[in-house]
Amino acid sequence: MNRSNRLQERVAEHYADLSIKLRAAADFVLENEMDVAARSLRAISAASGVSPATLSRLARALGFESYEELRELCRDSVGGRTHSFSERAQQLRDGLDADSSVFERQASACISNITNLVDTLDTDRVQNAVNALADAQSVVLFGAFGSTGIVEYMAYLANYFSPTWTLAGRMGASLGTSLASLGPEDVLFVVTKAPYAARAVRAVEAAQEIGAKTIVISDSHACPAIKFATFPFIVPSDSPQFFSSYAATLTLMESMVAMLVAQSGEGTSERIREVERHNQRLGDFWVD
Template identity: 85%
Template sequence: MNRSNRLQERVAGNYADLSVKLRAAADYVLANEMDVAARSLRAISAASGVSPATLSRLARVLGFETYEELRELCRDSVGERSQSLSQRVQRLQDDSDEAVPIYDRQAAACISNITTLVDTLDKDRLQKTVNALAEAKSVVLFGAFGSTGIVEYMAYLTNYFSTTWTLAGRMGASLGASLAAMGPDDVLLVVTKTPYAARAVRAVEAAQQIGARTIVISDSHACPAIKFATFPFIVPSDSPQFFSSYAATLTLMESMVAMLVAQSGEGTNERIREVERHNQRLGDFWVD
């Protein structure tokens, strides 16, 4: 599990017991880890409006002896996220002779990510997100780079029971055209992981300006699209390999789809039966 997730876990584990001032301080630290890592306590205090004493008290409540220890954890977290893919490959190769095989470490990371998601997920936010998807006139999905196939998979699942979900920016389609067709009754769902796709960030910002509701699934509070999200989700994505793990992200997205179907009416079931009938007529699936 990466250091960023451990910091988020510390905050999540203590959040309910924090005072209003300490909650504001914790929210700022998690949303601005890069600034906390790079700037002095006095500068962070001036930027956040939170007193140095409150920031130091937050550090102690979270289990650090000093604010500087919290800041050092932020430095490590930022350093991990800022590594290029080639640097991560080098780290992977350097660790290849470790006693624990890569597949064991990868599996352990995925299990840890999913466990952390289950333990820290805001269930109320998840339900509100599913309700927004159910009420939307249309849902537009967008993912770039490694997230492309993930949103395509979600589109495949939802097209079984809905005709209002579309993929943006795929197979020559214009992302701008999809955004231009959106309105306040629509939802944009974006998945983006480090390194963040510029088009994904700009798409969320544009959708927010249109008045559409936005869902952002990412791996860190440092994701620049988070501030434009109606429903933000920070999903653990740690992995010993050179790329982010999507195991917990898939768990979240599949859960959203399952919740949508579970709370829908008979029309959904009939739609799925009709799709299955057409699949059978077309001979899409192998039959012995």
């Protein structure tokens, strides 16, 4: 895993079990890694309003032996990504000039998110998640609020090459029905971003209890579904608008679909050809 993502992953793993005070301290550290790397414990305490003792407790709660060990990881993280941060900062500055358009600002944010994803993505985890999808007897997809259409798009792509992927909780279908059919050989794939859908969090928790594998794509270590995920992915979603950007999320999801098809056998290609033959027979696509 890239160094720049190690601390965020560790915070995400423990976040749900932290006290309110320790969560606030963790949020500050993640938002100010460069300061934590460069400044003393006393200076960070003054800047954050968090006592040195609380910062030390945070380090131990995250599995570090001391605050200095946490600080060292921040140094590694900053050292490994300074150049890419500066490039992304320049892209954002170029898009935030007084005469910049909404399109320029949004495009800059999307480019930054995708670049950040490339820099921090745990490629081994992606491959393991893809393997789980390939081996699953069935895959259930779920998204709510802004994530609904994104998950439907993935279901559309998946149905070209597999008959075992289903979309939960849509068009009157019961999410509970989909969960009841899950077993240890299945996968639940959930996309949820702030404000997090309660049904999404509860669905991931229920799937974990059943023994199914779970894939969660979210936007923050604070997402309550992360702790129930077999394969959690925290994807950059920053936007100058009032909504989260899904550009990096789509990049990850489309890549996972491509990886599934690329490592599959001839049967997958034959199914795609068969779907296309039926589409042509039904006259689904416009032909001049």
